[in-house]
Amino acid sequence: MARPPQSVEELIRIYGPTLKYVPPGGWTQSALHAEDKLVKTHCCFCGQQCGIQLRVRHNEVIGFEPWEEFPFNRGMLCPKGVKRYLQGSHPDRLLDPLIRTESGFRKASWDEALQTTAIRLKEIQDRNGADSVAVLGGASLISEKSYLLGKFARIALGTRHIDYNGRLCMVSAGTAYKLALGVDRNPNPWSDIPQAQVVIVAGSNVAECFPITTDYLWRMRDNGGKLIVVDPRRTPITRNADLYLPVKPGMDTALFAGILHVVLREGLEDREFIEHYTTGFDAVADYVKQWDPLRTAEATGVSPQAIEKAALWFGSAENAMALHARGVEHHSHGVENVLSIINLCLATGNIGRPGAGPNMITGQGNGQGGREHGQKCDQLPGQRHIEDPAAREYVAKVWGVDPDSLPHAGLSAMEILEAIHRGEIKGLLSICFNPLVSLPDAGYIREALNKLEFFGVIDFFLSETAHHADVVLAGSLQEEEEGIVCSGEGRVIKINKAVDPPGNARGDSRIIVDLARHLGKGDYFKFPSTREIFNELRVASKGGTADYFGVTWERLEKEMGLFWPVPSEDHPGTPRLFEGGHFKHPDGKAHFLVAEVRPGGDPLDPDYPLYLTTGRVVSQFLSGTQTRRIGPLVDQNPEPRVEIHPELAAKHGIANGDLVTVTSRRASVTLPALVVRTIRPDTVFIPYHWPGRKSANNLTHRTLDPRSKIPEYKCSACRIAKAETPAGMKPNGELNVLGGR
Amino acid sequence: MHGYEFYVDPSRCIGCESCVNACGECGTHRGVSMIHLDFIDREWTTASTPMVCMHCEDPACAQSCPADAIKKGEDGVVRSALKPRCIACSNCALACPFGVPKVKIEMELMMKCDMCYDRTSVGLRPMCATVCPSQALMYVTPAEAARLRRDRPVNTFHFGSQEVKTKVFMYLPQGSDALDVDVVKDMWRPEE
Secondary structure: OOOOOOOHHHHHHHHOOOOEOOOOOHHHHHHHOOOOEEEEEEOOOEOOOOEEEEEEEOOEEEEEEEOOOOOOOOOOOOHHHHHHHHHOOOOOOOOOOEEEEOOEEEEOOHHHHHHHHHHHHHHHHHHHOHHHEEEEEOOOOOHHHHHHHHHHHHHHHOOOOEEEHHHHOOHHHHHHHHHHHOOOOOOOOHHHHHHOOEEEEEOOOHHHHOOOHHHHHHHHHHOOOEEEEEOOEOOHHHHHOOEEEOOOOOOHHHHHHHHHHHHHHOOOOOHHHHHHHEEOHHHHHHHHOOOOHHHHHHHHOEOHHHHHHHHHHHHHOOOEEEEEOHHHHOOOOHHHHHHHHHHHHHHOOOOOEOOEEEEEOOOEOOOOHHHOOOOOOOEEOOOEEOOOHHHHHHHHHHHOOOHHHOOOOOOOHHHHHHHHHOOOOOEEEEEOOOHHHHOOOHHHHHHHHHHOOEEEEEEOOOOOHHHHOOEEEEOOOHHHOOEEEEOOOOEEEEEOOOOOOOOOOOOHHHHHHHHHHHOOOHHHOOOOOHHHHHHHHHHHHOOOOOOOOOOOHHHHHHOOOEEOOOOOOOOOOOOOOOHHHOOOOOOOOEEOOOOOOOOOOOOOEOOEOEEEEEEOOOOOOOOOOOHHHEHHHHHHOOOOOEEEOHHHHHHOOOOOOOEEEEEOOOOEEEEEEEEOOOEOOOEEEEEOOOOHHHOHHHOOOOOEOOOOOOEOOOOEEEEEEEOOOOOOOOOOOOOOOOOOO | OOOOEEEEOHHHOOOOOHHHHHHOOOHHHOOOOOOEEEEOOOOOOOOEEEEOOOOEOOOHHHHOOOOOOOOEOOOOOEOOOOOOOOOOOOHHHHHOOOOOOEEEHHHOEEEOOOOOHHHHOOOOOOHHHHHOOOOOEEEEOHHHHHHHOOOOEEEEEEEOOEEEEEEEEEEOOOOOOOOOOOHHHHEOOOOO
16 A cells, blocks of 8 residues: 555655755855856756756756757746756755655665565566556656666566656647647747747747747747737737637637638638648538637637637738647647647648648657657557557567567556556556646545555655655656757757766666666666667667657757657758648648537536636746745745636635635635636636645546547636635735645 | 847746846856846736846936945946945935845845846856846847847936936837737627
8 A cells, every 4th residue: 555654744844845045055155166067958847948058066066057059949048947957956855765664764775675666566467467567657758768668668567558747748739640640749840930920829828838939929920920829818928919819718629610610711721732732621621610700709708800810810821830738738629629720720731831830839848759769658669659560570679579579558647547546557666757746636646546556656856646655766857867858849959967866866767777677677678878778769769750760969969959750860850840741641641630629528517617727837847846846936936826817706705815715526725816817707727736735636637538648637617715714824825734835 | 248238128028037037146146136027917917027227328326326336337337336335225226217226235235237247248148138038138239139129129218307318228019009908808708
């Protein structure tokens, strides 16, 4: 039973989050002494993967210096990037492996920790079969680690259940792009954005989640382009939007059907492109006939005039782009939402040219690269499908195993937790994933974790999920191993090692290799360093969709990254996909697919009459395992607040700062109100970075998109009520509840 | 950096506080951020605005300083108060028409933005303008600014009858009608 050995308060006292403000050596010393070296690398956080130089002194990261030569961000950084260096030399850092006892975690030797993990996982598999153990990975890991983890699960453990937290990020986008265009990669480099005449940003709080993209949008407007923002909230980029469409949560498919309806009614479609380069147009055109502006307005809450205007602008532009992120993807019909955007671009011929195309904005640091090389439940390296016999044969040959011995497709991340809850999966090894904060219906996730017979965690801090671990293997930060990631642009870039792991902590790749050896499969994992892993990855991806064979670490540094596919060492890379109308399906064409408007999984009713939508704030990243330990970032947003429109607040007698209880069909959460006119009155918003009683994911539901298996974070039913401020608590709503920071 | 000028465009600001965090990373005053970032009125809008020292031609802070602690260099950059001279009287903070100087009582010192003198003197751009993700803060040559932006930069300000000329430029928004920022104004609701 993987229950935390101590109370949450006690675990927080020992393992944090502790807020770190000051660099190693203090402010004065660090300013006086020059660094030993400046390491050119990339930010550890989001999919923008900004170039940054880390200042290193005495094997510690003491600060940063902007890296102006890296073309994507040219020195620009968001506050997370500026303060990322404070995750190093952190008092909460795990310096030794830990083993759970009755009264708490104790330090253990590596031999004991690795041996225990291997023996316990093996025992479970011997009793219950290979698939009774699962592996969960993360999209912040460098590609070498993701590749290694996929191989580890399939060869060292022989389980088919390996998936990763990118499953809760943007898989519905990846699925839709594969279905429509034959490849899971965003089509355009970001340098295309300023060349567009119209850019739609749908369901993306660019200013807070991808701040660097803001400059690209503003440059597009300075060039005379128009910005259209689709969001239930007026996020900061909306301050300069030329048109704002306040869509009702969950109604994106209808909105884009309505826009396409007007485009076709006005004859703004690109007939020649449709005829030569696509299939399936007629069915889509037929479907959107019913979505006239008035009906669309009724469904979406966007005015018919605004729908007409968006359609005319997008349809008339010479080059138009549609950027989208989690706002349209986090739905039980996330694939349809994205398909509806792709359909609009295909119908207007906006793809495969500078400044034209649908584009997904990748969320996690290696969100793109982390899903290409084998930690996804249905994929083998090179974005090959695991059920494709040719792919199995090729990869099995690279790995030196019998193709028949390779496990088949396994369960997705959320389904793995459900299988644990049902008792089918009994052992779990997890790295770089904090499902207790990041998966929906946190109460259910906690029950599942408690049921595990064995839970092994590789991590650098003791996350809330790791509280449940039997063994914690003290792993490494991004700046402690050398390798590659693929940014949201599709640009493969080089991550350079700045420092060694502190204390007895070890590089993640070494931990996984050692674990494979303890499982008796060391012969398949002869990797002295990440370089050898990378070289095997290159070969394993060769000939696949995401072909990295021509990528070398040296080229990446020299050429400031390479856009895949890069099939050979003399290949220049592929910054823009689909040029000349060449799509990646066997027929070479793009496929229109009908995106039907479907209801979500947690419908409103009189008891739960409001939409709850969740998302992020600029100073925190995902489940906050790193950013909730960095003082200045916490000070910027000390706790989550519930955004409520004044119309709705007035109905409930709620003033700014009052405590509000938000209740869904699963749980209640009480937080201070942020009363703002920048949100629809039928919708409330809570950022999700916090654990325990402050966790927005106590409220969200487990409905998955049937094809992509992404959870529906962006649309739950809820009600609100003013909560009494408990005696002794500050009236301004500052809360210090369990599981605080 | 010779030939470079500092430009502020409040309309581009997204309130991310990158500048606030980065300012405190500058070598000469590491740990102390001197930039201002204000949310205009969060109930009504997400609009925010950053404020650096405007480096006035005839700086009111220096004029009002009884200790002669605030000096302007030949480069036009108005420096932070000189530590040996400053008496932390706050005259400068009261006199500045832009509300820039911060008086650190615990240090008995006025501190303000000195346009990253330590960085620009060695060919590095100011920290805030380098990192700013929306380039609401920009440090480029005037020719580059003209190429990049369609708005017009100004450096003359009228406070009542007093005219203040500054080294730093501010972009003014293009002529626009009244701005509605309430989501309800954009929503469509069936006739009731």
